[in-house]
Amino acid sequence: MPKPISSSQLVEVIREYTGYVCQGGPASDRFRLPDPRDSRLSIRPSARKKQQDCVSIEESIQLAAGKADLAEELFSMLLEQMRFDHDRVEELWQDQDLDGLLDCVHKLHGATRYCGVPELRTAANRLETALKREAPDLGHHKEQLVSAMERLQIWSDQTDWQQLFREQSPQAETT
Incomplete structure (x- = not known):
């Protein structure tokens, strides 16, 4: 990604590549990963990540x-x-x-x-x-x-x- 990176860009990249959705609130809360023992909240690769266009x-x-x-x-x-x-x-x-x-x-x-x-x-x-x-x-x-x-x-x-x-x-x- 080109620098500087805004927090909203970072949140979007994290969601795009991991499927993890950052929640609102203080930054320390938004970026805290779920407890790995809680399988309901495990991070999985996003199925929405699509191949980019070949030509525009x-x-x-x-x-x-x-x-x-x-x-x-x-x-x-x-x-x-x-x-x-x-x-x-x-x-x-x-x-x-x-x-x-x-x-x-x-x-x-x-x-x-x-x-x-x-x-x-x-x-x-x-x-x-x-x-x-x-x-x-x-x-x-x-x-x-x-x-x-x-x-x-x-x-x-x-x-x-x-x-x-x-x-x-x-x-x-x-x-």
Whole structure:
């Protein structure tokens, strides 16, 4: 999550990832976990957590200052680079080149910040963070990134995404 984090954002993330609903009252009461011996109050992963959208054309245009043609160009550049990055991520992982992998994922994550690709952006961010922290679950995060890249590639192959951008352009509305 980007910093600073508000208490309401923290409460929402806790609910989203654990299913635990923080109650009102003083902060010490709101964040107190239930007694683990009380099985009625056990924390369980939330079933409401859904996979993020693969692509948001609206977000892409918003990130491009409302310019659909620029958003389309940035999205096209991301797709082109992503084909190379997919193979590169796998190669760097096989070679156990974590510094090279961090560099590759950092660049990919930066590119996702300019396009409406929430799932890929989140996966890249999580792997980048895990690499920086030398987290024990790197393999899981790498697989999540590769899966997000593959879903985006499939979506782009099966969708006339250029037309979706053009339908959102101001010229499309006046013609």
